[in-house]
Amino acid sequence: MNKTDFLYSLRMKLSQLPHDEVEKHISYYEEMIADRMEDGMTEYEAVASLEDVSVIAERILQDTPITTLMKTKVKPKNGWTTAAVIAAIIGSPIWIALLIALAVVVIAVVATLWGAAIAVIAVVAAIVLTGILLLIAPFFMIGSGLPVMLMCFAGGLGIIGIALLGFVGVKYLVKGIAALCRAIGRGVKSIFIRKEN
């Protein structure tokens, strides 16, 4: 692929972004290709050394704020003509409801995931507290005899040990949920990314 084809393809794939934004990206890649050619590469080698144009476009669109993507996604191809405005108003009971439903579903899923994480943290914290209580308890039950006191103390140590292992699990759980939430965010964004060939 030569420079012109590469830049044309990138421009097409970014067509849903505002014009000045597209131009900034184009001039950046134009400069990158020119610098590589100045470094001794041929035009084809310079283009080939860059990532695939689809990968570049996808990354740019994923980095674009969702509000910008939404604005351009809903913008009619011929701009906001009177007919387009009327159609948008007539269709508003449907698209506004769909948009709200989507937002509510996303918020509910994210809240459920973090709710589950908080519940697990609370369970582990409760286990730690039980362990601590079992460690302190023997001092208040001197009359029960040494074997019972030792059993209680050992039980406390064991429970705290289990809880510490639980915290390792919690760490991975929180990391996993954070990654899942990021993936959901990317998924929601991709709904508003227009697919160009």
Place this chain on the structure above:
Amino acid sequence: MIDTQLKRGLLEISVLSVLNKGSSHGYQIIKDISPYIEISESTLYPILRRLESAGCLTVHSVEHNGRLRKIYDITPSGTERIGEFLDSWREVMRVYNYIEEGWNHEQN
């Protein structure tokens, strides 16, 4: 494999570190950083924009071989950010050395 968030932070500081040695342009920044950490054009661009909007660098265009080339310069705020990074990593390195010592002791 470096964690994504950590890598993003390291890349930002690496870019600032290149600029701390002097003004530079996009391709040169990639060439300077690449031997140490993987970076591509599509990764660099959002980093440059983030650092610019955070006031850590400034950008201006200069004429070069009949075309315009964007030149990036570090700001005092960018230099400060490198200092903050080094301070916090000194602590991390202390813990790292402690862990490594324990590991080596176990191996011997």
